[in-house]
Amino acid sequence: MTEFDELKKDYTMALFSRNRAGILNRITSVFSRIKLNIDSLNVSETETNGVFRYSVRVNTTEKLIRRITKQIEKQVDVLKAVYATDDLIVQQEVALYKIPSEVMIDDIQTEDIIRKHHAKILRIHREYTVIEKTGHKHETQALFDELEPYGILEFVRSGPISIGKINY
Amino acid sequence: MFKAENSNIKQIINNNWQQIDDEIQSDRAINMLGSQAIINSLIAEGVEYMFGYPGGAIMPTYDVIHQMQDKIKHVLVRHEQGAVIAAQGYARASGKVGVCIATSGPGATNLITGIADAMIDSTPLVCITGQVHKDLLGTDAFQETDIIDISMPITKWNYKITEASEIPKVMARAFYIAKSGRPGPVLIDITKNAQIEFLEYSYKKCLHFNSYLPEPTPKLQAIKEAASLINHAKKPMVVFGQGVILGNAEQELKTFLDKSGIPAAATIMGLSALDNKHPNYVGMLGMHGNYAPNLLTNQCDVLIAIGMRFDDRVTGTLATYAKQAKIIHLEIDNSEINKNVRVNVPVLGNVKFTLPQITDRVIENQFPEWCKEFDNLHQQELEAVIKQDLNPKTDAISMPEVIDMVNELTNNEAIIVTDVGQHQMAACRYAQFNQTRSMITSGGLGTMGFCIPAAMGAKLAKPNRTVIGIVGDGGVQMNIQELGTIMQSEIDVKIIILNNEFLGMVRQWQELYFDKRYASTEITSPDYQVLASAYGIASAKVVQREQLKSTLQEMLSHDSAYLLEVMVGQEDNVFPMISPGDSVSDMRLK
Numbered sequence: 001m002t003e004f005d006e007l008k009k010d011y012t013m014a015l016f017s018r019n020r021a022g023i024l025n026r027i028t029s030v031f032s033r034i035k036l037n038i039d040s041l042n043v044s045e046t047e048t049n050g051v052f053r054y055s056v057r058v059n060t061t062e063k064l065i066r067r068i069t070k071q072i073e074k075q076v077d078v079l080k081a082v083y084a085t086d087d088l089i090v091q092q093e094v095a096l097y098k099i100p101s102e103v104m105i106d107d108i109q110t111e112d113i114i115r116k117h118h119a120k121i122l123r124i125h126r127e128y129t130v131i132e133k134t135g136h137k138h139e140t141q142a143l144f145d146e147l148e149p150y151g152i153l154e155f156v157r158s159g160p161i162s163i164g165k166i167n168y
Numbered sequence: 169m170f171k172a173e174n175s176n177i178k179q180i181i182n183n184n185w186q187q188i189d190d191e192i193q194s195d196r197a198i199n200m201l202g203s204q205a206i207i208n209s210l211i212a213e214g215v216e217y218m219f220g221y222p223g224g225a226i227m228p229t230y231d232v233i234h235q236m237q238d239k240i241k242h243v244l245v246r247h248e249q250g251a252v253i254a255a256q257g258y259a260r261a262s263g264k265v266g267v268c269i270a271t272s273g274p275g276a277t278n279l280i281t282g283i284a285d286a287m288i289d290s291t292p293l294v295c296i297t298g299q300v301h302k303d304l305l306g307t308d309a310f311q312e313t314d315i316i317d318i319s320m321p322i323t324k325w326n327y328k329i330t331e332a333s334e335i336p337k338v339m340a341r342a343f344y345i346a347k348s349g350r351p352g353p354v355l356i357d358i359t360k361n362a363q364i365e366f367l368e369y370s371y372k373k374c375l376h377f378n379s380y381l382p383e384p385t386p387k388l389q390a391i392k393e394a395a396s397l398i399n400h401a402k403k404p405m406v407v408f409g410q411g412v413i414l415g416n417a418e419q420e421l422k423t424f425l426d427k428s429g430i431p432a433a434a435t436i437m438g439l440s441a442l443d444n445k446h447p448n449y450v451g452m453l454g455m456h457g458n459y460a461p462n463l464l465t466n467q468c469d470v471l472i473a474i475g476m477r478f479d480d481r482v483t484g485t486l487a488t489y490a491k492q493a494k495i496i497h498l499e500i501d502n503s504e505i506n507k508n509v510r511v512n513v514p515v516l517g518n519v520k521f522t523l524p525q526i527t528d529r530v531i532e533n534q535f536p537e538w539c540k541e542f543d544n545l546h547q548q549e550l551e552a553v554i555k556q557d558l559n560p561k562t563d564a565i566s567m568p569e570v571i572d573m574v575n576e577l578t579n580n581e582a583i584i585v586t587d588v589g590q591h592q593m594a595a596c597r598y599a600q601f602n603q604t605r606s607m608i609t610s611g612g613l614g615t616m617g618f619c620i621p622a623a624m625g626a627k628l629a630k631p632n633r634t635v636i637g638i639v640g641d642g643g644v645q646m647n648i649q650e651l652g653t654i655m656q657s658e659i660d661v662k663i664i665i666l667n668n669e670f671l672g673m674v675r676q677w678q679e680l681y682f683d684k685r686y687a688s689t690e691i692t693s694p695d696y697q698v699l700a701s702a703y704g705i706a707s708a709k710v711v712q713r714e715q716l717k718s719t720l721q722e723m724l725s726h727d728s729a730y731l732l733e734v735m736v737g738q739e740d741n742v743f744p745m746i747s748p749g750d751s752v753s754d755m756r757l758k
Contacts, residue, residue: 021328022317022320022326022328025320029320029321033321066506067503067506067507070502070503070505070507073502073503074502076324076325076379077379078379079378079379
């Protein structure tokens, strides 16, 4: 094995399957078998009717991701499994921030922050405001860091979804 | 771009997807109960025997088994683990899919060890479990357990049927998936309501399943590269495994070896694929395998792996395994390529088809100098180990001499079924085979308690062959309850207990690596003759060497089951041995 094989990196696995009860367990058990944490997981429909796409993010070595990908692809219900490093994919995440509406009203800084980050306001309630920000993790995190002093009531970030840079 | 061996993913998905699920066409549908559909599906698949145990959630299906007993035979075991292992023995001896059936809850969980064993040893099984009524799922109902989730990592495929109408299609898929490609166990869980509902039944065998590619298509380029490497090799060596047997490629292997002149060694799972007397055969690989093939793995220049998976018991430490060699790997399962050992030329596909294409392209050859190296090392093993094993100077009988006597008295024609431990290694090292599917042993999982049920299954699969179970005094006491099955179903198996009054293999490791601290390895046995007689099974006990031959003869000529206990040397060790973590080239003779 080369040194490259042993180096840990973020990998995104894209796998395609029929949507059948239990298939998610079959897939995740391949990771849990070797005690590998899944950093994020997203399941969605694809352009092909009846085929579902799973995006799985893990931090591991090339050697292991290669092995796991084959072991997942071998599952009877899985159509295809592939993996890529971040430089080979276009990815996006979305984050939602719930902050007290009073800081939106009272504090002029919040307007600047939202403007600077190109964030969107989705809902204003008398008690809270929901802000949306799409971007890479470091971008949604940057907004989080700036809003934090004003008091974040709730925060949620989707895992990244991704598409390969070259047509497959 | 996502990395994939086949770059056009979209095309693959679309192509697969367009194969519509059209396996079932209800041209002549018959209205029947779900339970009848289950049994009719089994009959349609040509199932002759099933092994099982009834219980609440599977009772409607047992009702049909009772009505259909002239068409399909059910063997009542004494524990569900016996059922699944008997189904494995049946599958391994016959090459057909083994079938077992159990009820929900404990019935289903008792199958787990056998399913895990079948998974790791690629044995085709269909396991049917009853399940509570679909309205009771998730309510902690009586004997409800989520066997689908429990069995997920140890099944090739599994499926919960909750509607009777699903039965024929899912059963057809179960058999197709179990036996195609790299075989494995499939579990079908069927809720009670699905067994007692009516459906329109028609059965059509499954020939494809849209997300599943059982066998990769061989690539000509890989075959050419493999042949070229072989043709330039000075010291090539073949290591073959069960893939040869599963692919029915025994003749193809022999043809390849005859032409290429390359020495060949078997993994434990590959035993009996090649006649032991074949001139190219150089023995068994692995921790307790033969000296020459293990040592020379680290000297060959081209290693040709045929239908084997580089298990750690075969390779020893990977850091020094065959580093000097170019490695060709003929394999049906893509996930095995580069899993443990980096391969230079992967040849994907069924060896039945890939091997002859390589044979066509290799030159006729002989390697007299290279083969002499095998002979020389074999002589060392002969002097240091084998002679003492077969003709011990001690009063105590040795395990190998019992196996050797069995060879002599059966003309190497018996099916040998083993349990796990020292006796297993003795049997694998010394048993001789002149036909394939003659060694049935738990290779990957190392399941104690395997011998008796597997021997039952093997005998029912091959009634005209002598089936001899070799078992230790530890393993025999796991699943010993199956003597009741042997009694009731009158299965003519010969069981030889090699009794050293120890859990021998663990004791050997304690002697070698734990300063002889024999923690919980001294084990007492019941009086096996009394036990056998309680089950109405003939038996004998041999303590003196002089009695061995005549008693074995008596056992073999007996017209029904026989239990023979042979007292063997208490603290005999199995050698040669590759110590855990050592290299194949560091194999020790003592």
